[in-house]
Amino acid sequence: MSTLGWMFWGYLAGIVLVAGYVAWIGARLSALERRQRRIDSELGADR
Amino acid sequence: MRAWRQVVAILVADARREARTGEALMPMLVFALVVLVVSGFAFDLPALLADQRRRLVPGILWIAIAFAMLVGQARHLLADRDEDRASGLLCAPIDRTLLFGVKWLEGILLGIALQVVLIPLAVVFFDLDLGGAWLGLAAILLACTAALSALGTLLGSVVARLGRGEALLAILVLPAAAPVLIAGVKTTAVLLAGEPLASAAPWPAVALGTAVIYAAVGALLFESVLME
Amino acid sequence: MNESSSWWKTGAPLGVAFAAGGAALVWAAMWYAPTERTMGDVQRIFYMHVPAAMNGALAFLVAAVAGIGYLVRRSERWDRVGRTAVELGTLWATIVLVTGPIWARSAWGAWWTWEPRLTTTLIAWLIFLGAILVRRIAGDPEQAARLASVIAIIGALDLPIVYKSVDWWRGNHPIVFGKGGGGLAPEMRTAFLVGALAVTLTHVVLFRLRYRLAQAEDRIVAAERLADEREGLR
Numbered sequence: 277m278s279t280l281g282w283m284f285w286g287y288l289a290g291i292v293l294v295a296g297y298v299a300w301i302g303a304r305l306s307a308l309e310r311r312q313r314r315i316d317s318e319l320g321a322d323r
Numbered sequence: 324m325r326a327w328r329q330v331v332a333i334l335v336a337d338a339r340r341e342a343r344t345g346e347a348l349m350p351m352l353v354f355a356l357v358v359l360v361v362s363g364f365a366f367d368l369p370a371l372l373a374d375q376r377r378r379l380v381p382g383i384l385w386i387a388i389a390f391a392m393l394v395g396q397a398r399h400l401l402a403d404r405d406e407d408r409a410s411g412l413l414c415a416p417i418d419r420t421l422l423f424g425v426k427w428l429e430g431i432l433l434g435i436a437l438q439v440v441l442i443p444l445a446v447v448f449f450d451l452d453l454g455g456a457w458l459g460l461a462a463i464l465l466a467c468t469a470a471l472s473a474l475g476t477l478l479g480s481v482v483a484r485l486g487r488g489e490a491l492l493a494i495l496v497l498p499a500a501a502p503v504l505i506a507g508v509k510t511t512a513v514l515l516a517g518e519p520l521a522s523a524a525p526w527p528a529v530a531l532g533t534a535v536i537y538a539a540v541g542a543l544l545f546e547s548v549l550m551e
Numbered sequence: 552m553n554e555s556s557s558w559w560k561t562g563a564p565l566g567v568a569f570a571a572g573g574a575a576l577v578w579a580a581m582w583y584a585p586t587e588r589t590m591g592d593v594q595r596i597f598y599m600h601v602p603a604a605m606n607g608a609l610a611f612l613v614a615a616v617a618g619i620g621y622l623v624r625r626s627e628r629w630d631r632v633g634r635t636a637v638e639l640g641t642l643w644a645t646i647v648l649v650t651g652p653i654w655a656r657s658a659w660g661a662w663w664t665w666e667p668r669l670t671t672t673l674i675a676w677l678i679f680l681g682a683i684l685v686r687r688i689a690g691d692p693e694q695a696a697r698l699a700s701v702i703a704i705i706g707a708l709d710l711p712i713v714y715k716s717v718d719w720w721r722g723n724h725p726i727v728f729g730k731g732g733g734g735l736a737p738e739m740r741t742a743f744l745v746g747a748l749a750v751t752l753t754h755v756v757l758f759r760l761r762y763r764l765a766q767a768e769d770r771i772v773a774a775e776r777l778a779d780e781r782e783g784l785r
Contacts, residue, residue, distance in 0.1 A: 278592075279657050280592050283592060283653070287596075289650070290650065293649070295569070305767055308764070309767065312770060312774060319778060
C-alpha cells in the first residue's frame with residue numbers, strides 16, 4: 277500500500293475509535309436511563 | 324519503642340505462619356524452578372554457545388524472580404486479608420505506614436529466600452561462572468527485590484481486597500515494574516560478563532532509586548487501600 | 552419519549568460537529584499540508600498522532616490529580632472525573648499506539664520500535680487498563696473509586712520513570728519542537744493547529760459525555776440502594 281493509503285487508514289482508525297467510544301457511551305446511557313425509569317416506577321408503586 | 328515491639332510481633336507471627344504452612348514460599352520456589360526448566364526448552368539452551376546463553380540468562384532469571392515474587396506476595400497478602408477478617412487485626416492500633424514497612428520487609432525476605440535457592444540452581448542449570456560477581460549480584464538482587472516488593476505490597480493489597488490472586492497482580496505490577504526489570508537484566512548481564520558493578524551505570528542507581536520511590540509512594544497510599 | 556428527543560437534540564449537532572472536525576482534520580493533514588521534504592508523506596500522520604499523545608498525557612495527569620482529590624476529599628465528583636479521565640486517556644493512548652506503528656513502519660522500517668515515547672505510551676495504556684479492570688472487579692462503588700485512584704496515582708508517577716529508563720535503554724524518536732527539532736513550515740503549523748484543535752475539542756466533548764454517563768451510573772447505584780432498603784423494610 278502507498279504511504280498516503282496508510283495515512284488514510286491511520287486517520288480512519290482514529291475517527292472510528294472515537295465514534296465507537298461515543299456509541300458505547302450512548303448505548304450505556306440509554307440502558308441506564310431505562311433502568312432508572314424502571315426503578316423509579318417500582319419505587320413509585322410502593323408509595 | 325512500642326512501634327518496634329509491634330513490628331517484631333507481626334514479623335514473628337507471620338514467620339511462624341509461613342513456617343507452618345509454607346503458603347507463600349513453597350509456591351514461589353516451585354514456580355521459579357518450573358520457569359528455569361521451561362526456559363531450557365523454550366530457548367533451546369543446550370543448543371547455544373556459552374556466549375549466546377549468557378545473553379539469555381539474565382532475562383530468564385528476572386522472569387523467574389518477578390513472577391515468583393508475584394505468586395508469593397499474592398498468596399501472602401490474601402492470607403493476611405483472610406486472617407484480618409477473622410481476627411480483626413486491622414482494628415488493632417497499628418500505624419498503616421508502619422504496617423506497609425513490615426509487609427514490604429516481608430516481601431523482601433521472601434525474595435531473598437527465593438534467590439538463595441534459585442541462583443545456585445541457575446548456576447548449575449545454565450553453567451554460569453559467577454567468579455567475583457556474586458557480591459555485585461547480591462546488591463542488584465536486593466535493590467530490585469526491594470523495588471518489586473514495594474509495588475507488590477501496595478498493589479498486592481489492592482488485589483487481595485478484591486479477593487483476586489496473582490493473575491490480576493501480574494497485570495498491575497509488571498507494567499509499572501518495567502524500569503526495575505530493565506535495571507535488573509542490564510546489571511545482571513554486565514556482572515555475568517565479568518565486568519564490575521560500576522560499569523553497569525546508570526542501572527544500579529535506577530534499581531535503588533525505584534526502590535526508594537515505590538516504597539515512599541506505597542507507604543503514602545497504603546492506608547487508602549486498607550480502609551474498609 | 553422525552554429523553555430520547557433530548558438525546559437527539561444534543562446528539563445531532565454533536566454528530567455534525569464531529570463529522571466537520573474529522574473532515575477538517577483529514578483535509579488539513581492529507582491535502583492542505585505540504586509533503587515533508589525528508590520523511591515524505593508519512594509525516595502526515597503527525598497531525599493526529601501528536602495531538603492525541605498530548606491529550607492522552609493530559610488525561611492521565613487529570614486522572615492522577617482526580618485520584619489524589621478523591622483520596623483526600625472522598626467526593627463523588629472527583630471520582631467521576633477520575634473515571635472519565637482514565638477511560639479517555641486510554642482512548643487517546645490507543646490512537647497513539649495505532650498511528651505510531653504506521654509512522655514507524657515507513658520511517659524506521661519496522662512496525663514497532665522500543666522507542667521511549669511509544670514504549671511509555673504502551674506501558675501507560677497497560678497500567679490504566681489495569682485501573683479500568685480493577686474498577687470493574689471491585690464490589691461496591693466506594694471501593695472501586697478508592698482502589699482505582701491508587702492505581703491511577705501510581706501509574707502517573709511511574710510514567711516519567713518508565714520514560715527515562717526506556718530512554719537510557721534505547722532511544723531514537725524524532726524531535727519536532729524544541730531543542731534539536733527542525734520546526735515546522737507555516738502550512739504545517741496551520742495543519743497542526745487544526746489537528747490539535749479538532750482533537751482537543753473532541754476531548755472536551757467526550758469528557759462531558761462520559762461525565763454525564765458517570766452521573767447516570769451514580770444515580771442508578773443510589774436508586775438501587777434505596778430500592779433495596781425499601782425491600783428490606785417490607
